[in-house]
Amino acid sequence: MLGLIEKDIRLTLARKQTLLIFLVLALVMGLSMDGSFVIGYLTMLATIVAVGTISYDEFDNGFAFLMTLPFDRKTYVKEKYLFSFLSAAGAWCFGVVLYCLGSAIRHQTVMFADELPILLALLPVLFLLATVMIPLQLKYGSEKSRIVLFIIFGIIAVLIYGINKIFDGSDIMSGAVKTLDGISPIVVLVSIVAVCLLFTCASYLCSVRIMDKKEI
Secondary structure, three states: OHHHHHHHHHHHHOOHHHHHHHHHHHHHHHHHOOHHHHHHHHHHHHHHHHHOHHHHHHHHHHHHHHOOOOOOHHHHHHHHHHHHHHHHHHHHHHHHHHHHHHHHHOOOOOOHHHHHHHHHHHHHHHHHHHHHHHHHHHHHHHHHHHHHHHHHHHHHHHHHHHHHHHHOOOHHHHHHHHHHHOOOHHHHHHHHHHHHHHHHHHHHHHHHHHHHHOOO
């Protein structure tokens, strides 16, 4: 497991120019824009980059070589989820540091007691991106998975837009908003984490099954 994580870290660091550009953009946004946006941006970016290591493993029959090493396919899948989460968590922490630095430079008071539950909720929510991307990448490969992912998010966007249009201004929507406003942020955070854990477990089992059937 540790060897696989080291491999993925080295693959990620090999893209120095791309990472440098992202780092500069993050610094500029962190010092000039809203902190929550920067944290979300970095977390999402790190998740995408981490999942992208699968395409490097597939390149030039890389899977055939990897599977000769002393680990099984289930361990490989497990490492991808772990590496994606560690990457997202590391980027989230870096985003929080930028948030604090930006607030200090702009002489703004950071109310962590109020904002922390919302900021913490960004991590599991954005990690859901990995739970969708990993099985798609294993099943369809890099290029086809992007198309499938685009279609999925397109359908979700259409459904959200349609629901919003149907219930916009209605008593149902107003009642739902008031109910959500009355819920404690801690309860919301725990609920989000629980839902994300369920999605992650389902995605992991799906990825293991895909990897077991994958021809290498």
